[in-house]
Amino acid sequence: MTRPLQTTLIVLIVTLAAAPAVFAQAGTVAGRGFIIVNGGYQVGSHDFEQVSTLRANVEDGTFTTDYDVKSGPSFDVTGGATVWRLLAIGVGVTRFSRSTPSTLSGSVPHPFFFKRPRPVSGDIAGLEREELAIHVEAIATAPIGRRLQVMAFGGPSFFRVKQDMVTTFTWAETYPFDDASFGSATVVDADGSKLGFNVGGDVAFFFSRQVGVGGSIRYSAATVEIDVAGGTHDVKAGGLQAGGGLRLRF
Amino acid sequence: MSLPIASLRVLLCCLLVASSALMAQAPTAPVGRRSIDVYATNTTELRTWDRTIDQMVRANQLLVVDSRPDPDIEGRRHESLVQYYQGIPVFGGGLSRQAAQGVAVSIIGTVFEGISIDPAPTLSADQVVRALSDETSGARLAGDAPSLLIFPTLDGGYRLAYRATMTDAKTYIVDATSGGVLWTIDEIKTQGQVGVGTGALGDSKKMSTTSAAGGFRTQDQLRPAPIRTFDTRGSDATLNRILQPPGVAVDADYSVDADNTWVDPPVVDTHVHAGWVEDYFYKQVGWTAIDNRRGTITAAVHSNLVNNAFFAPPPFGPEGRGMFVFGRTVANVPLTTLDIVAHEMMHGVTHASLMQRTGLGLLDALFIDRLGPTTITSGSTSLPCDTTVYVLPDGRRLPLVCQGGRYVLVSNHPGVIHEGVSDIFGIAAEFFHQQAGAGPLRADYKLGEDVTDFGPNRAADVPASLTALPSSAGLIAYPDHISRAFSFLMGVSQGTVANPTAVVLLPWTVQGNQLVTLPTTDGGGVHVNSTVLSHAFYLAIEGGRNATSGITVQGVGAANRAQVEKSFFRAVNLILPNVPSLQTLAQATVVASIDLYGVNSQTTLSIRQAMQAVGLVN
Numbered sequence: 001m002t003r004p005l006q007t008t009l010i011v012l013i014v015t016l017a018a019a020p021a022v023f024a025q026a027g028t029v030a031g032r033g034f035i036i037v038n039g040g041y042q043v044g045s046h047d048f049e050q051v052s053t054l055r056a057n058v059e060d061g062t063f064t065t066d067y068d069v070k071s072g073p074s075f076d077v078t079g080g081a082t083v084w085r086l087l088a089i090g091v092g093v094t095r096f097s098r099s100t101p102s103t104l105s106g107s108v109p110h111p112f113f114f115k116r117p118r119p120v121s122g123d124i125a126g127l128e129r130e131e132l133a134i135h136v137e138a139i140a141t142a143p144i145g146r147r148l149q150v151m152a153f154g155g156p157s158f159f160r161v162k163q164d165m166v167t168t169f170t171w172a173e174t175y176p177f178d179d180a181s182f183g184s185a186t187v188v189d190a191d192g193s194k195l196g197f198n199v200g201g202d203v204a205f206f207f208s209r210q211v212g213v214g215g216s217i218r219y220s221a222a223t224v225e226i227d228v229a230g231g232t233h234d235v236k237a238g239g240l241q242a243g244g245g246l247r248l249r250f
Numbered sequence: 251m252s253l254p255i256a257s258l259r260v261l262l263c264c265l266l267v268a269s270s271a272l273m274a275q276a277p278t279a280p281v282g283r284r285s286i287d288v289y290a291t292n293t294t295e296l297r298t299w300d301r302t303i304d305q306m307v308r309a310n311q312l313l314v315v316d317s318r319p320d321p322d323i324e325g326r327r328h329e330s331l332v333q334y335y336q337g338i339p340v341f342g343g344g345l346s347r348q349a350a351q352g353v354a355v356s357i358i359g360t361v362f363e364g365i366s367i368d369p370a371p372t373l374s375a376d377q378v379v380r381a382l383s384d385e386t387s388g389a390r391l392a393g394d395a396p397s398l399l400i401f402p403t404l405d406g407g408y409r410l411a412y413r414a415t416m417t418d419a420k421t422y423i424v425d426a427t428s429g430g431v432l433w434t435i436d437e438i439k440t441q442g443q444v445g446v447g448t449g450a451l452g453d454s455k456k457m458s459t460t461s462a463a464g465g466f467r468t469q470d471q472l473r474p475a476p477i478r479t480f481d482t483r484g485s486d487a488t489l490n491r492i493l494q495p496p497g498v499a500v501d502a503d504y505s506v507d508a509d510n511t512w513v514d515p516p517v518v519d520t521h522v523h524a525g526w527v528e529d530y531f532y533k534q535v536g537w538t539a540i541d542n543r544r545g546t547i548t549a550a551v552h553s554n555l556v557n558n559a560f561f562a563p564p565p566f567g568p569e570g571r572g573m574f575v576f577g578r579t580v581a582n583v584p585l586t587t588l589d590i591v592a593h594e595m596m597h598g599v600t601h602a603s604l605m606q607r608t609g610l611g612l613l614d615a616l617f618i619d620r621l622g623p624t625t626i627t628s629g630s631t632s633l634p635c636d637t638t639v640y641v642l643p644d645g646r647r648l649p650l651v652c653q654g655g656r657y658v659l660v661s662n663h664p665g666v667i668h669e670g671v672s673d674i675f676g677i678a679a680e681f682f683h684q685q686a687g688a689g690p691l692r693a694d695y696k697l698g699e700d701v702t703d704f705g706p707n708r709a710a711d712v713p714a715s716l717t718a719l720p721s722s723a724g725l726i727a728y729p730d731h732i733s734r735a736f737s738f739l740m741g742v743s744q745g746t747v748a749n750p751t752a753v754v755l756l757p758w759t760v761q762g763n764q765l766v767t768l769p770t771t772d773g774g775g776v777h778v779n780s781t782v783l784s785h786a787f788y789l790a791i792e793g794g795r796n797a798t799s800g801i802t803v804q805g806v807g808a809a810n811r812a813q814v815e816k817s818f819f820r821a822v823n824l825i826l827p828n829v830p831s832l833q834t835l836a837q838a839t840v841v842a843s844i845d846l847y848g849v850n851s852q853t854t855l856s857i858r859q860a861m862q863a864v865g866l867v868n
Binding site for chain 1 (some may be wrong): 454455456458472473474510525529532533607
């Protein structure tokens with residue numbers, strides 16, 4: 001069992017054990033469903049580095065691509081239903097998408113001489129990252145009065161990360177080829193999947209019996225392995241998401 | 251016409267051939283004739299020569315054949331002028347004038363005076379070609395039709411002559427009246443005494459090749475001037491087809507390899523080193539390849555050439571562009587080390603730059619070095635110049651050339667310059683690409699040292715450490731000073747002692763009053779005397795004391811070697827006239843350094859000291 005999943009289960013056990021005591025008076029009916037729709041913001045940095053080899057002029061060169069993965073907007077939908085008293089089971093989907101400006105630095109072998117690499121560097125724009133996470137959550141709900149509702153949730157998350165990644169690049173050079181300059185990157189859509197975890201909470205205010213608004217905080221995480229250009233690269237996914245939006249209950 | 255005389259020196263222009271060839275030479279008695287060698291650098295001389303040049307240009311006696319901006323100095327221009335007489339160029343007559351903002355700053359060259367000759371030839375060009383073909387066992391005309399020129403002779407006179415290059419790789423100067431051969435120029439510039447290294451040294455290096463059917467071939471298309479290395483596979487017929495005008499090369503002449511992993515050392519070293527030398531010229535002295543016009547560089551390996559390598563200028567080689575041929579030692583070690591490839595390529599550069607500036611290359615010519623005694627001895631035998639004869643293998647007896655009863659000793663200064671600067675840039679290319687040090691694949695001042703069991707052939711740092719030639723007086727070392735340079739006696743091969751019509755260089759020299767016999771004339775000492783120049787190059791960089799003159803030179807230091815290299819290159823590339831003496835080259839190099847670095851710069855001081863140390867500058 002992986003450590004994140006262990007953490008998830010511990011959080012769940014604590015949450016579920018506490019729920020009956022805290023929310024005993026809520027009188028939630030089993031089978032009642034709910035939907036949470038959030039527009040949010042994923043904070044935190046998941047910058048990562050890709051080190052690759054470059055075969056050129058009968059010699060190996062290397063280059064490193066630094067991907068700048070910063071905070072960005074996310075979208076989240078969660079649906080669930082109470083299964084026993086204050087306990088609900090839910091399934092949520094989170095999508096996080098943003099551009100990942102990157103920089104490349106490396107060395108290109110000389111066409112005429114061994115061991116005389118030429119440094120190159122350049123910025124790469126237009127690379128995109130998309131994270132799609134499916135969260136399976138145990139949810140403890142706690143109605144506070146008729147309009148306010150609090151939730152705590154946690155569970156495993158299945159992450160799928162699509163990342164534009166650099167496989168090689170072109171460079172400009174002219175005789176006598178002692179210098180080279182970065183031209184453009186060759187990019188592929190790479191992806192990978194991995195099981196992680198999520199924990200979080202939600203506060204909702206209902207205007208009516210069925211419709212309300214609310215805010216959520218969720219922390220989810222996984223380290224996804226992405227295979228590209230013959231190499232495997234670890235990419236962190238998830239993060240702390242905060243958002244708010246529509247709340248529906250049936 | 252009366253001309254200002256910057257310096258007077260006896261100049262003997264005549265044909266140089268290997269002694270074994272014994273070609274007919276320039277006619278008539280070497281009583282000495284006066285040409286004017288010009289080294290004008292001070293204001294008075296410059297103004298005088300400026301006026302003279304302008305007068306001669308207006309009189310169509312000098313023609314500006316090239317004018318180009320200085321590649322290194324803003325506002326400078328270089329004019330190359332060729333001397334003409336009634337519309338016909340004068341062999342060896344020409345000046346190089348440098349101007350800064352339109353004002354002359356140096357004028358160097360040679361002008362002949364007293365020309366009076368009928369410019370109408372008796373013989374046609376076709377008649378001359380047919381006669382040459384008969385004399386050369388069927389050689390054909392190579393390149394352009396024969397052209398007329400005025401040829402200065404030994405007796406101070408001038409002959410109207412044709413200049414024709416034949417397929418035997420020789421250019422002939424033929425009397426346009428009598429049809430006699432006045433002079434022959436061997437167009438093959440050889441690296442005769444230098445062996446070349448090989449990939450057998452185990453060094454791994456990159457090859458610039460071209461994908462072709464069945465694999466890859468030795469065609470470098472990455473560099474400004476493409477390089478192609480042909481493999482003659484030991485076939486003389488193949489080499490001749492490629493070399494002889496009109497040189498024809500086919501795809502099958504390339505060396506090929508299926509997987510682009512080359513294991514044939516002569517091919518690898520030739521192809522790679524040619525590229526490295528092109529790189530050196532481009533980066534260090536701003537010259538692109540051989541002709542500075544991106545002309546294709548062609549080299550051939552696996553010929554049957556033994557202990558030699560050579561450059562054949564246009565019109566030889568494919569498309570008439572010239573080519574390089576690299577041989578091997580008797581032990582089958584290829585003569586393709588970096589310094590030797592660079593040496594041959596510098597021959598090409600020297601030829602191309604002189605051709606572009608003046609329409610002619612660096613022309614071989616004999617200069618009188620000194621007059622010997624009237625009588626010399628061989629053992630106990632006394633040999634007066636007037637009565638001594640040289641007996642040829644066929645029994646012919648050649649009287650010796652005398653002047654006032656004294657032996658005349660000559661050498662081929664332009665040929666020495668050709669070889670000397672090639673050695674210099676062979677060394678320079680090594681230092682550019684290799685780490686300094688001793689042993690294989692290290693840069694030093696030796697030539698051909700990386701050729702297993704063959705080199706070094708010459709040593710610019712300590713010339714006398716190597717034997718130049720064996721002789722009847724024992725082994726003779728390479729000279730480190732002009733006073734130790736080889737000079738040769740001449741025999742009268744046609745005509746009489748009083749009125750020789752042709753002379754031949756003899757493998758004889760004089761030490762004191764002793765006759766010394768040599769195994770070769772070396773084309774007038776072109777290789778054996780080249781160390782005078784290369785030693786000056788060494789001293790200018792590294793400094794030190796010349797063992798003969800005792801003069802100590804303060805060198806610029808290894809870190810500044812590029813400045814010395816650029817000065818030598820500039821002298822050859824922009825200043826040198828067609829028929830220069832060694833002293834002219836020395837002056838031109840000093841002038842080049844002044845141009846680039848200033849009169850009081852350490853570079854100029856070091857070069858001047860070095861030239862003084864070897865006896866070329868007072």
